[in-house]
Amino acid sequence: MKTFDKHLIRFLIVSLCYLDVAITPAQAAMISTSSITAAGQAESPRQKLLRYLEREDVRAGLEQKGVTPAAAKARVDALSDDEVAAVAGKIDTLPAGGEFIGALVFIFVLLLITDILGFTKIYSFTRPVRK
DSSP states (O other), X not given: OHHHHHHHHHHHHHHHHHOOOOOXXXXXXXOOHHHHHHHHTXXXXXXXXXXXXXXXXXXXXXXXXXXXXXXXXXXXXXXXXXXXXXXXXXXXXXXXXXXXXXXXXXXXXXXXXXXXXXXXXXXXXXXXXXX
């Protein structure tokens, strides 16, 4: 029994030495009034969506599709809070342009790789690996 205790103690000492537990001390700081008021005045998803509909390019796109700004506002008002939050979240994740260039670079690299592997012969500056 005594040897078991020795082995257990050695195992615990070694495991504690190799166990890297980073314990960070707690921090406390004063919260400024401006940070609280800024957090309280955050824009709701419905306001964000209505502000998005007020943009000229969005308004022109809707009118091109046959939707008047008043009808679009009425549709936003008819949405539930969950639906408005989902739409507002998707607006934030949409790309702001530049995806066309990324697609062109992807196609160029794809054709370059297939050209080097010998599947295609598009670029004159490459030599295929296999013949």
